[in-house]
Amino acid sequence: xxxSIELGGTKIICAVGYEDKIIERQRFDTKNPLDNxxxxxxxxxxxxxxxxxxxxxxxxxxxxxxxxxxxxxxTPKLKWQNFDFLGNLKKHLDAKMYFTTxxxxxxxxxxxxGAGIGKKSLLYLTIGTGIGGGMIYNGEILQGVTHPExxxxxxxxxxxxxxxxxCAFHENCLEGLSNGPSIEKRTNKxxxxxxxxxxxxxxVSKYIAKALITYTLILRPEVIVLGGGxxxxxxxxxxxxxxxxxxxxxxxxxxxxxxxxxxPKLSNNSGIIxxxxxxxxxxx
Amino acid sequence: xxxSIELGGTKIICAVGYEDKIIERQRFDTKNPLDNxxxxxxxxxxxxxxxxxxxxxxxxxxxxxxxxxxxxxxTPKLKWQNFDFLGNLKKHLDAKMYFTTxxxxxxxxxxxxGAGIGKKSLLYLTIGTGIGGGMIYNGEILQGVTHPExxxxxxxxxxxxxxxxxCAFHENCLEGLSNGPSIEKRTNKxxxxxxxxxxxxxxVSKYIAKALITYTLILRPEVIVLGGGxxxxxxxxxxxxxxxxxxxxxxxxxxxxxxxxxxPKLSNNSGIIxxxxxxxxxxx
Numbered sequence: 181x182x183x184s185i186e187l188g189g190t191k192i193i194c195a196v197g198y199e200d201k202i203i204e205r206q207r208f209d210t211k212n213p214l215d216n217x218x219x220x221x222x223x224x225x226x227x228x229x230x231x232x233x234x235x236x237x238x239x240x241x242x243x244x245x246x247x248x249x250x251x252x253x254x255t256p257k258l259k260w261q262n263f264d265f266l267g268n269l270k271k272h273l274d275a276k277m278y279f280t281t282x283x284x285x286x287x288x289x290x291x292x293x294g295a296g297i298g299k300k301s302l303l304y305l306t307i308g309t310g311i312g313g314g315m316i317y318n319g320e321i322l323q324g325v326t327h328p329e330x331x332x333x334x335x336x337x338x339x340x341x342x343x344x345x346x347c348a349f350h351e352n353c354l355e356g357l358s359n360g361p362s363i364e365k366r367t368n369k370x371x372x373x374x375x376x377x378x379x380x381x382x383x384v385s386k387y388i389a390k391a392l393i394t395y396t397l398i399l400r401p402e403v404i405v406l407g408g409g410x411x412x413x414x415x416x417x418x419x420x421x422x423x424x425x426x427x428x429x430x431x432x433x434x435x436x437x438x439x440x441x442x443x444p445k446l447s448n449n450s451g452i453i454x455x456x457x458x459x460x461x462x463x464x
Numbered sequence: 465x466x467x468s469i470e471l472g473g474t475k476i477i478c479a480v481g482y483e484d485k486i487i488e489r490q491r492f493d494t495k496n497p498l499d500n501x502x503x504x505x506x507x508x509x510x511x512x513x514x515x516x517x518x519x520x521x522x523x524x525x526x527x528x529x530x531x532x533x534x535x536x537x538x539t540p541k542l543k544w545q546n547f548d549f550l551g552n553l554k555k556h557l558d559a560k561m562y563f564t565t566x567x568x569x570x571x572x573x574x575x576x577x578g579a580g581i582g583k584k585s586l587l588y589l590t591i592g593t594g595i596g597g598g599m600i601y602n603g604e605i606l607q608g609v610t611h612p613e614x615x616x617x618x619x620x621x622x623x624x625x626x627x628x629x630x631c632a633f634h635e636n637c638l639e640g641l642s643n644g645p646s647i648e649k650r651t652n653k654x655x656x657x658x659x660x661x662x663x664x665x666x667x668v669s670k671y672i673a674k675a676l677i678t679y680t681l682i683l684r685p686e687v688i689v690l691g692g693g694x695x696x697x698x699x700x701x702x703x704x705x706x707x708x709x710x711x712x713x714x715x716x717x718x719x720x721x722x723x724x725x726x727x728p729k730l731s732n733n734s735g736i737i738x739x740x741x742x743x744x745x746x747x748x
Binding site: 400 | 584585597601602604606607608609610611612613614616617618619620621633634636674677678679681682683684685686713714715716
């Protein structure tokens, strides 16, 4: 059996299964790293897994040649900063482990068993409290020196949009202008409490569409999968598609935008199933 | 012996050699496709090559499964538009051919035998009359549905810079705001006639640095190689590095910007030598 862990900013999911079958799963709140490692260990210790795929909120060190491989890096979650997650987990669990970001894990799930079936390349983006992306190309996670930070690319502000960015580093990045909290900041309401036709969704969709144009020009994926809380709001993906078609001009062709920009086929399980896919790579 | 062809908007270079040794080369002006094919055929016919690497100005169809594989697509050079370049060349020359863009070809040369030696990933950009990029990752050219068009990503305009874009499709893309002709349009002088400290170079360098930040966040290459006429101007690469360091903030680390953003190691021969590298892949 295969193991899978998805570590997000607020919750951690552990599961066992194979392919797209989740046999058992358990959810924990994200607290401090040592307590969470104990819970993870408890979950897996009586379940016979030989390999575990791990998707972790970033930034993390994914360079196997690095002295800090498996560490959490400069995260705003201070308890996790510079914590040797993989090393500590390995002390307590005897299994092979594939360590990558949460978005890369979800991207891999969608690539192998979801929206990417039959395709050679797929870009997965999560648009929620944070914005991040993972690109799978010919079955492999694309990462150079380290994993990408696609959510932090600059987008040009729309006239009159002078809200303060939600990113501590960038006044004009996609995450700072289009994540969940930016919607709240502009409207003083939670996204789920807003009318789906509130103009804030049009604005945010336009920023996301701008970023999708940039990703397309650089990566040319066969499909872009959008997950995360902002995308779950009724009508948002349609607004993104509409802006995308307008912004791309005649410069490049996309046969069918509805099948180019899609929601996850594995719904909320892209990450966990991606963990099985990654674990399975270690079995070979 | 291996063959190499580099087709640019104004000149075509044919060469024979191996590795980074150019044994013979000839230059032709880019005219109309059938006359150029005749010249290329003449050059190679008495030189015994079994494989030829070809780098062609884009956009071109590089999808081997496509009906128009090997064609030139919507180029402003109307005589070349929709021309079956590869098919016509194969009619006249009996050799295996690797067909890609001019920037991918140069990227491959630098990756294998230039600035990329010992590295797993390299991004090559040419910044001249046009702006284009090619990414090599684990020895392979990165292309999804088709080759990237990295020069056309949006960059945010600087305040007061209201020159008309040089791109027919985008009012605010990197190529439109930072290519060679944009320098001329802003100053009414050719780039080579301007003082190296003219403020236009600072502006253009800032736009280029913004784009390099975006490429870095998405691709995380180990090294970025900058070629092309604009980069040849004294002081420009230093200005780009300076803006890059300022714009990246503390968000990510680059150990040494001078070895991250570099000029081609193969100087003007990255393309031709890249052609040999590509041809050599067909020999295996």
